[in-house]
Amino acid sequence: MYERSFTHGVKMPETVSKGDQSRREILEAAKHLFLTQGYNGTSMRMIAQAAGGRAVAGIYNHFPTKRALFEALIQEYNPYDTLLELMESGQGDTAPDYIRSVMIRVLGFMTGQYEFIGLVQIDLREFEGETISHLLQTVMPRALEMAQRVQSLPGMRPIETIVLLRLFASIVIGFVTTEHVIPTGLFDFWPREVWAEKLTELIIYGVAEEDSR
Structure with a gap:
């Protein structure tokens, strides 16, 4: 693996x-x-x-x-500084444009961080996540500030900041994991960049038709 x-x-x-x-x-x-x-x-x-x-x-x-x-290892190989820099460097005058500019780059970057996710899984199994929890406590204030900045832009419906962060984390971890564990060829009919774009659009617009929302 x-x-x-x-x-x-x-x-x-x-x-x-x-x-x-x-x-x-x-x-x-x-x-x-x-x-x-x-x-x-x-x-x-x-x-x-x-x-x-x-x-x-x-x-x-x-x-x-x-x-x-x-x-x-957890401290020195964690990708959070680079990840947050990517998230803070988004461009766009609206929340959808900002999210779109950020997510595609973030998903591409995090695909190369699968080993770190493996270390986190070890921490969860062996130490009940204590190591990564301590690290995230130092990262969370900056992450919350970034999410609040996105929420201040026009074009986004009201949503709790912590919910937005968990959605973001779920998409990123799920994307990286499926890139590595799904059988070869299953997702190959689109390149990684196209997959990132399609998942980003789902984050922005959801899966329900506009008339059904």
Whole structure:
């Protein structure tokens, strides 16, 4: 399900210290093992071996526990800053135009973040979502502010801000998940960009005929 991609989505600086490089290698190895072997199926010794055959003690120099290592993965690989920047950079004088300009780009970006969704699923299974919940608490004020800005534009019927955010999250997570788990070929008669456009139109206009609303 998950391909080994140790550099995907990671912006490596041009020059890094030896300690930072070691830390990055440990995180990449742990991410791959957690996603393919499961959290409980991965030991610190396995991570040490996958991270260049280093000593287990070397991992503890960076992360005191396996849980701390996992929490660092959630923190450092989360896409929320980029996601919120995309959402805040929408264009349009009306709510429908703004949503349309944002959603197509967001869906394209989030399709490449499936590994992070896999980490979130591990957090839900192993820690009842505690790690991602703490992270979302720091993100939510900015997300609410963005949603309220959309609601202030003309062309949108009254809807609770939190409902709008949950709708947005449901569409994004559902789109990304079905991109990866649905059998190959089932959705291939339209390119991804067209699917994004069609789902965006459903967000804006719904599924009911105008006379039936």
